[in-house]
Amino acid sequence: MVRGWLAGPARVCVLTGSGVSAESKIPTFRTAVENQLDTHQDARALWADFDPMKLATAEAFAANPEMVTRWYDWRRVKCMAAVPNLGHLALAELEVSLEARGGSFTLLTQNVDGLHQRAGSRDVVELHGSIMTWRGVRTGRPFELPEDELTDFPPAFDDGELARPGVVWFGEALPETALVAAFAAIESCDVFLSIGTSAVVYPAAGFADLAHQHGARIVEVNPEATPITGRVDVALAGKSGLILPRIVG
Numbered sequence: 001m002v003r004g005w006l007a008g009p010a011r012v013c014v015l016t017g018s019g020v021s022a023e024s025k026i027p028t029f030r031t032a033v034e035n036q037l038d039t040h041q042d043a044r045a046l047w048a049d050f051d052p053m054k055l056a057t058a059e060a061f062a063a064n065p066e067m068v069t070r071w072y073d074w075r076r077v078k079c080m081a082a083v084p085n086l087g088h089l090a091l092a093e094l095e096v097s098l099e100a101r102g103g104s105f106t107l108l109t110q111n112v113d114g115l116h117q118r119a120g121s122r123d124v125v126e127l128h129g130s131i132m133t134w135r136g137v138r139t140g141r142p143f144e145l146p147e148d149e150l151t152d153f154p155p156a157f158d159d160g161e162l163a164r165p166g167v168v169w170f171g172e173a174l175p176e177t178a179l180v181a182a183f184a185a186i187e188s189c190d191v192f193l194s195i196g197t198s199a200v201v202y203p204a205a206g207f208a209d210l211a212h213q214h215g216a217r218i219v220e221v222n223p224e225a226t227p228i229t230g231r232v233d234v235a236l237a238g239k240s241g242l243i244l245p246r247i248v249g
């Protein structure tokens with residue numbers, strides 16, 4: 001059924017979350033700290049009392065910029081070493097085939113890892129920014145990152161201004177351009193796919209319902225149930241790296 005909805009000149013809008021990168025061995029957002037503590041024993045003392053919800057805030061950065069930037073740099077290096085999986089590749093393929101058929105495709109991602117772009121997706125809307133670009137906390141100027149780990153925590157410019165990851169923390173506004181692109185795609189799509197997201201972080205958590213209100217069919221791909229599972233047209237329970245190649249190919 002879903003394959004049929006994606007056929008022809010369909011207008012498709014996709015929302016991805018960290019589950020789509022799980023098969024690339026990047027921990028999902030809510031398991032990121034536990035996983036890190038398992039694999040990075042030195043970090044245990046630093047991060048043991050924190051959960052990702054508390055680390056991803058401007059307040060945490062202000063209170064402990066060393067700890068927060070160490071966590072983000074550890075994740076940045078892990079993302080650089082990761083390889084896109086079959087789920088990322090299937091979405092890149094869907095973009096090409098829909099455009100060839102006169103349809104449209106917009107990929108909205110909450111992920112900051114850059115794996116969709118590395119898989120070949122061309123039109124990626126990064127709702128929560130990128131972990132690969134850092135900026136000055138005061139001026140917003142770009143901070144030049146090394147290819148491997150940072151050595152100073154928190155990193156700073158020569159004049160002392162601190163640098164922070166270019167991600168969107170809780171309580172911060174999403175980029176205006178990303179929101180405009182997102183709402184345009186959501187309000188005009190025929191099919192909306194929600195893939196690998198727990199659907200608890202707003203505004204993205206409200207996108208499936210908004211697409212439904214505008215007449216789209218809603219499909220969810222996730223091994224676990226989420227708050228939207230009971231309302232979607234089709235819930236495909238499983239890993240995106242297994243399911244996406246089947247519904248796209």
Ligand code: BJW
Pocket residue numbers: 016017018019020022023028029030031056110111112128167168169170171172173174195196197198199200201202203221222223224226238239240241
């Ligand atoms: C698999 C799988 C496999 C496993 N295959 N699946 C309305 C109501 C209530 C609260 C709010 C509201 N509107 C705003 C808020 C506040 C807040 C919010 O939503 N809070 C909630 C917690 C309640 N939102 C915000 O603050 C946002 N800002 C905002 O609204 O600003 C308004 C404003 C306007 C003007 C001025 C100022 C402000 C900002 C949200 C930013 C979120 N940022 C983060 C951190 C990014 C950087 C980083 O990575 O560290 O983004 S939080 C975190 O959650 C991260 C993720 O992108 C995001 C979503 O998580 P995701 O991707 O869903 O991951 P998980 O781990 O939760 O789930 C993984 C899923 O994958 C699971 O379901 C698994 O089952 C599944 N999975 N393996 C497929 N192989």
